[in-house]
Amino acid sequence: MEFSIKLGSPEKQRSGCVVAGVFEGGELSDAALILDKAAKNTLSGIIARGDMSGKIASTLLLHNVPNILSERVLLVGLGKRNEFAARQYLDSIRAAMRALFATGAKDAVLYLADLPMAGRDSAWCISQTVLAAFESVYRFDHLKSKAEKNKKASCKIQFGLLSGKSTAHQDVALKQAAAIGQGMKLTKDLGNLPGNICTPSYLAQQAVALAKAHKSLKVTVLEEKDMQKLGMGSLLSVTRGSDEPAKLITLEYRGADKKQTPIVLVGKGVTFDSGGISLKPGAEMDEMKYDMCGAASVLGTLQAIAEIGLKLNVVGIIPTCENMPSGSATKPGDIVTSMSGQTIEILNTDAEGRLILCDALTFAAKFEPTTVIDIATLTGACVIALGHVASGLYSNQDTLAQELLAAGEQTYDRAWHMPLWEEYQPQLDSNFADIQNIGGRAGGSITAACFLSRFTKDYRWAHLDIAGTAWKSGKEKGATGRPVPLLTQYLINRVQADN
Template sequence: MEFNVKSGSPEKQRSACIVVGVFEPRRLTPVAEQLDIISEGYISNLLRRGDLEGKAGQMLLLHHVPNVLSERILLVGCGKERELDERQYRQIIKKTISTLNETGSMEAVCFLTELHVKGRDTYWKVRHAVETTNEALYNFTAMKSRKDEARRPLRKIVFNVPTRRELTTGERAIEHGMAISAGIKTTKDVANMPPNICNPAYLRDQAMEIAEQHDNLTIEVIDEAQMAELNMNSYLAVGRGSQNESMMTVMHYKGGVPSQNPVVLVGKGLTFDSGGISLKGGDGMDEMKYDMCGAASVLGAMQSIAQMKLPINVIGVLAGCENMPDANAYRPGDILTTMSGQTVEVLNTDAEGRLVLCDALTYVERFSPDVVIDVATLTGACVVALGKHATGMLSNHNPLAHELINASEQSSDRAWRLPLWDEYQEQLESPFADMSNLGGRAAGTITAACFLSRFTRKYHWAHLDIAGTAWISGGKEKGATGRPVAMLAQYVMNKAGVETED
C-alpha cells in the first residue's frame, strides 16, 4: 500500500475516488459542502431524500457526480460531530478502507484526516489513519493453497491536510505509521503461524531476517547448552518435554551512543503451551499457539524501532520454548533452582511462562538496563479482570508505569495499571522452597507479576500481561491483533525524544 499526504481543494482532485464525511443528521462537513456547491446541490439533494443519515459507519458511493473531476465520491457517516473521539475515528477509517477495497477504486484521496477529533492533532490523525488502513487490509493467507484477493484492490491512498504547513508533519506521520504497521504485521504473521512451523528456532530465523535488513541490528542466540552453563534451570525445565529445543534469541539494536543504557524488552515465547503434565482442556487448545505473542510483539517492536532508526539503544529478548507432556517433562512437585539461585516449587506445570521469564529477567541484568519491560500472555485471570480491551500492566517503578500508560493512550493501544503490593506476595509462600509458581485463584494476574518481581530487584521493571489483548478467539475475526507493538514503539519513541510536530 502506498501512502501520500497533500493539501488541496476537493474540486481539483482527479482520482478514482474522493472520500468525505457527513455528520448526523445529514450535515455535510466543510469539504463535502464544497463538493455540493460544485455539483449544484447534487449531494444535499440525495441526503434530503434519505439516502444517508450520517450515522457513524454509514457509506454511500456516488458515481459521476456533476462537475466533479473524480470518478467517485464516497460519503462516510461520521456520527455526531461533538462525539467524534479517537475510537470512533479509527472505526470510521477502518470501515472506509474496507469499502474502498471492494469498489474497484485502486486509489483514493481521503479528507477524513481533516475531521476534528477531540484532543488529537494532524500527526495523530494521519498516523492512525495509516495504521488503521493497514489493519483493515491485513489478511493471513500464508498457509492457504488458494488465495482470495480483490480483483482491483486499493493500492494508493492520499490523506489531505488543511494547510501546506502541515505537509511535513503528515509525511512524518506516514513514515512512523508505516514502520509501526510493519512491526504489527510481522507480529501477526509470526503469531498466526501454526506451531508445527513456528517453534523457537523459527523465532530465531525471523529475527535474523529482520537483522539482515538493518545495519544497526545484530542477533545473539542462547541455546540449551549455554542455558545449562548459565544455570537457567527453570527455563530449561519447561521445555524438557518437547522435541523442539528451547532457544533464547537476543536482538541488539544500537541506535544510541555506546555508553547509553538500553531499554530491554523481554517477550514470552511459548510457541505452544499444552499445559504440560497439568494438561489443558481440549476446547480452544489450538489457540495456545498464541502463547508466544509476547515474543512476537517484541520481534515486531524491534522491527518498527529499527525501521524508524530511533536514536536509542534497545535490546529485545525472545524467550522461545515449548511446553509439552512427555516422560521427560517437569512435574507438579518438582523444585527448580533458577538462574538467580532462588528456588521454586512447581504446583502446576501450566504456570510455565513465569518459569521461563524469571530466568530471562535474571539474564538481562548483564546489560545494565535503563528499564526492562516484559510482555507475556501470562494469565487467564487478566482476561477476567480486564477483558479483551486493555493490557494489564504492573511495575516496581512509578515513573516507568506512568510513561507506559501515556504511551498506551497516545497509541490507542490501551493498558491499565494493577497494584503490586507486598500483601499479594504472601500467596506465593511455599513450605519447601523459596516460593511456589502459583498464588491461587484470587488476584492471579497480580500474584504472577509478584513472582516475576522477585527477579527484577536490580532494575526498573514493568510487566505487560497481554493474555486478553494479543489475539481474538473464534469466528471470522480469529487471529493475532499485533498488540502491544504500537504501545512499545510509542514508548521507545518517547524515550528517544522523537518529535511529532514541527
C-alpha cells in the same frame, strides 16, 4: 501500500476515490461541503432523500458525481458532531477503509485527517488511518492451497489537507505509522502461524533474517547447553517435555551512542502451550499457538524502530520453547533453581510463562538497562479482569507505568495499571522452596506479576499481560499485532524526552 500528504481542494482531485465525512443529521464536513457545492448540491440532495444519515461508521459510495474529477466519492458517517472524539474517528476510519478496499480504486484521497477533534491533532488522525489501512488489507492466507479471489491489490492513499501546508509533525507521524504497521504485520504473521511451523528454531531464524535486513540489529541465539551453563534451570524445566529445542534469542538495536544504556524488551515465546502435565482442556487449545505473541511483539517493535531509525539503544530478549507433556516433562511438585539462584516449587506446569521469563529477566541485567519491559500472554485471570480491551500493566515504578499508559493512550493501544502491592506476595510462599509458581485463584494476574517482580529488583521494570489483547477468537480469530503500537510509541517518546 503507499501513503503521502497532499494539499488541494477535494473536487479537483483526479483519483479513484475521494473520501469525506458527514455528521449525523446530514451535516456535511468542510470537505463534503466543498464537494457538494461543486456538484451543485448533489450530495445534500442525496442526504435529504435519506440515503445517508451520517450515523457513525455508515458509508455511501457514489459514482460519477457531477463536476467532481474523482471517479468515486465515498461519504463516511461521523456520528453526532458534539460527540465526535477518538473512538468515533476510529470507528469511522475503519469503516471507510473497509468500504474503500472493497472498490476497484487504485488510489484515494482522504479528507478526514483535519476534522476538528478535542485532544487529537491531524498527525494522530493520519497515524491511525495508516494503521486502519494496514488492518483492512491484512490477510493470512498463504497456507491455503488456493489464493483468495478478488484479493485487493496495492492502493495509494493520500491525506488531503484543505488549508495551509503539511507539517514536519505530520510527515513524521506518517513515516512512523507506516513502520508500526509493518511491525504489526510481522507480529500478526508470526502469531498466526501454526505451532508445527513456528517453532523456537523458526523464531530464531526470523530473528536472524531481521538482523540481516537491518544493519542496526545484531542477533545472538543461545542453545540449551548455553542456558544450562548460565544456570537457567527454571526456563529449561518448561522445555523438558518437548522434542523441540529451546532457544534464547537476543536482538540488539544500536541507534544511539554505544555508551547509552539500553531499554530491554523481553517477550514470552512459548510457541505452543499444552499446559504440560497440568494439561489444558481440549477446547480452543489450538489458540495456544498464540502463546508466543509477546515474542512476536518484540520482533515487530524492533523491526518498526529499525525502519524509523530511532536514536535509541534497545535490546530484545526472547526466551522461546514449547510446553509439552511427556515422560521427561516437569511434574507438579518439582523444584528447580532459577538463574538468580532462587528455588521455585512448580505446583502447576501450565503456569510456565513466568518460569521462562524469570530467567530471561535475570539475564537482562547483564545489559545494565535503564528500563526492562516484559510482554507476555501470561494469565487467563487478566482476561477475566480486563476482557479484550486493555492489556494489564504492572510496574515497580509508577513513573514508568505512567509513561506506558500515556503511550497506550496516544496510540489507542491501551493498558490499565494494576496493583503490585506487597500484600499479594505471601500467596507465593512455599513450604519447600523460596517461591511457588502459582498463588491460587484469587488475583491470579497480580500474583503472576508478583512472581516476576522477585527477579526484577535491580532495575526499573514493567510487565504487560497481553493474554486478552494479543489475539481474537471466534469468527475473527487471528493475532492483533498489539502491543507493538504502544511499545514503539513509548520508545519514540523516550527519544523525544531525551532531546
